[in-house]
Amino acid sequence: MPGIWELADLITPMAIRTAAHLRLADHLAKAPRAASDLAELTATDEDALTRLLAHLVHIGVLERSGDRYHLTDLGDPLRDDHPDGFRAFADPASMIGRGDLALIHLPHSVKTGEAAYPRLYGADFWADARAQAADYDHQMGLDVSADAPDIADAFDWGSLGHVVDVGGGDGTLLEVLLDRFPELTGQVFDQPATAATAARRLERFGPRASAVAGSFFEKVPAKAGGYLLTAIVHDWDEPKSIAILRTVAEAAGPGGRVFVIEKVTGDQVGTRMNLRILVYMTGKERGVTELAALGTTAGLDHVATHASGSMSVVEFRVP
Numbered sequence: 478m479p480g481i482w483e484l485a486d487l488i489t490p491m492a493i494r495t496a497a498h499l500r501l502a503d504h505l506a507k508a509p510r511a512a513s514d515l516a517e518l519t520a521t522d523e524d525a526l527t528r529l530l531a532h533l534v535h536i537g538v539l540e541r542s543g544d545r546y547h548l549t550d551l552g553d554p555l556r557d558d559h560p561d562g563f564r565a566f567a568d569p570a571s572m573i574g575r576g577d578l579a580l581i582h583l584p585h586s587v588k589t590g591e592a593a594y595p596r597l598y599g600a601d602f603w604a605d606a607r608a609q610a611a612d613y614d615h616q617m618g619l620d621v622s623a624d625a626p627d628i629a630d631a632f633d634w635g636s637l638g639h640v641v642d643v644g645g646g647d648g649t650l651l652e653v654l655l656d657r658f659p660e661l662t663g664q665v666f667d668q669p670a671t672a673a674t675a676a677r678r679l680e681r682f683g684p685r686a687s688a689v690a691g692s693f694f695e696k697v698p699a700k701a702g703g704y705l706l707t708a709i710v711h712d713w714d715e716p717k718s719i720a721i722l723r724t725v726a727e728a729a730g731p732g733g734r735v736f737v738i739e740k741v742t743g744d745q746v747g748t749r750m751n752l753r754i755l756v757y758m759t760g761k762e763r764g765v766t767e768l769a770a771l772g773t774t775a776g777l778d779h780v781a782t783h784a785s786g787s788m789s790v791v792e793f794r795v796p
């Protein structure tokens with residue numbers, strides 16, 4: 478077990494994030510290189526970069542032979558083309574990287590219960606995410622692509638006929654569901670730039686798929702067989718989550734079916750994500766009992782909870 482100083486140390490996380498930002502792994506994936514060479518390629522100060530490289534060697538991300546550095550297995554996910562997509566998440570210039578830097582204002586969030594992101598950047602997370610939509614949508618698409626097979630396994634989505642993926646991002650999840658359930662048709666509902674990205678991704682499905690722009694605080698397309706909200710309510714506090722669920726319930730109409738999907742199993746939530754989402758946007762991780770109660774408070778009937786892998790699908794009906 479590391480000691481308290483090691484646990485509290487910010488150097489290692491920031492060194493890795495700086496390596497991600499400078500794309501050091503991409504330069505080293507091609508060939509081992511000397512510090513002078515890397516300094517030129519990354520337009521950095523050679524002495525300062527050498528100090529960074531020394532720490533990356535110390536923690537096992539790089540190895541040094543003679544005057545050249547090369548990537549270790551531990552450092553390999555820092556390559557931009559690595560399937561985990563880690564480089565982009567860790568880069569302080571990306572939306573998620575920016576969000577993580579707001580953790581320096583965690584004391585503010587803990588004192589007030591509010592997001593720290595606006596305190597650091599002067600704008601809320603969603604305003605910045607809209608301005609960097611391509612980057613944010615891509616990162617969310619990578620995130621949900623790992624969970625999509627579990628979500629597809631959790632329920633017979635084809636039986637719903639037509640679904641609206643509310644806040645469906647770049648269409649990654651709907652794409653997986655349409656491939657798995659040939660009888661299903663679907664629509665992504667999201668903010669304008671994101672809906673446009675989803676429309677392009679879903680083009681190959683022809684009339685089976687579409688994307689529509691709007692706000693889930695205002696109006697959602699009506700009378701679908703089912704409404705999916707994946708990683709949506711965890712972004713919002715209770716009043717806002719209830720407002721979203723009410724908009725969806727109104728669109729679904731009596732007997733309508735609403736599915737709240739979150740990366741949680743049981744009532745134990747991830748402590749890291751729970752703090753991260755507070756700092757970013759006053760969000761909250763909720764266990765399945767709390768999700769069921771949230772839906773009930775919004776006026777929905779809780780029907781069942783379906784679990785698959787690391788995901789839970791909490792199913793509601795509109796009374």
Ligand SMILES: C[S@@+](CC[C@H](N)C(=O)[O-])C[C@H]1O[C@@H](n2cnc3c(N)ncnc32)[C@H](O)[C@@H]1O
Pocket residue numbers: 603617618620621643644645646647650666667668671691692693694706707708709712
């Ligand atoms: C955490 S992402 C989840 C995306 C997708 N469901 C997934 O699982 O990858 C939240 C999504 O909510 C969308 N969103 C945020 N505010 C919105 C609003 N007012 N109306 C519609 N969509 C919104 C964002 O654009 C983003 O795609």
